[in-house]
Amino acid sequence: MSYIRVKDISQVDERTLGVLWTDGRKNKIDVVDLRRRCPCAVCIDEWTRAQRLKPEDIAESVRPVKIESVGSYALKVQFSDGHSTGIYTFQMLREAFH
């Protein structure tokens, strides 16, 4: 009945986020990639699911400022470019980043 959630979350290096899940799986996530895959309505077309955001629109220098949990199912990231509307579900993070 319990869902897979975050057991530990940490900054691995200057641009890598590390997540340890409750099932023991570990993900290393490139934070620039994380920004480029923002799932918010501005970055993704809600109807077609097509990506509106072009990868080249995002500078290689973008970094998180703060990463915070959202309820029991997701996290949100405040990025250094001012963008913070994306809610990254745990499920999406596990599927999109290996």
Place this chain on the structure above:
Amino acid sequence: MGLFSSIKDKVVGTPKPLLTEAHIKSALSVVMDPDLHQDIVTLGFVRAIAINGSSVSLEVNLTTPACPVKEQLKSQVEDILKALPGVSDVTVTMTATTRAPQVSAAAATNPSLQHVKNIIAVASGKGGVGKSTTAVNLAFALAKAGSKVGLLDADVYGPSVPRMVRITKPAHDAGPNVIVPPESHGVKVLSAGMFSQPGEATILRGPMAGNVVKQFLTQVQWGELDYLIIDYPPGTGDIQLTISQTAPVTGAVIVTTPQEVSLIDVRKAISMFKTLKVPVLGVIETMSYFVCDGCDKKHEIFRSGGGERLAREYGVAFLGGIPLDPRVVVGGDEGSVQVQSLPDSPAAKAYSGAAGAVAQQLSILNSVDSGALNQFVLEWKH
């Protein structure tokens, strides 16, 4: 003479069993907690063993004071102790320490809910199914069992808790942005309806409503609670989402009537919690039957078993069926809180039973230590 006394010593002295703590623990290790599927000794429930000659006293510390099998466990322990050779006097005290999901110390990001062990969403597909009445009775039943309880009426569109719970003291401010909720029979109560004048409709819409709910979860001194019960607005809108995003909700209770079961709304509510990764603790069916004054028999007015079927379909617990009781409606004011006003009524007993079942499901959920962080904040270093 010397010879004689030594024989006597032998006769009287040999069978005297030595009663030790280990002896008692091994005898009690056959008592199983039916929910956690382990014996009460291994679970660490048996505490404060004191042996004084032939008197034994000890404490059984359960995971919730609302444990439905509390009395059963108590008499089982007493019987085993009394049957031990050399024991004549037995005192068993039942206590409880409510478990919380594992929270990392670094995860305390929201001081309002920092000392709240379990957050329970009481939700429904539609309005008018008896959700608020259920939320209020669950809260008071848990408090009566000895738990520390808070009740948040988050139904900003139609707050009904102030109508049901009489509050004598108003909420007050303890410094900037900190509201202290007033208490009723030991339950800390807060409702969107408490901030409007009597008779004045509370109409909060859109972002306003969302902000009020957020405040209730981030700027209220809830203090130390075993359970915070949240009366959700019916359905699956933005407010429900806001609550679930602001608070680490431990589990959800779905309230339905027999007629609602067939409708899509209740299924949507269950799906919402699945999406939000909030475990559904189970289903409560309200107004499921009628206990007739004349014969004390249960009359199923509607097609029965719907709530149970729904629970089975989703693989969750059926937490109980609540009878239709006209006194809930006529009672007005505190009439809705049957566990307080009419504790021996069938509805009150059914609500208490459901409260025990909810507490039980939470204990089971929390017994699995997944090590998950409840809340976290990570500041990026540059």
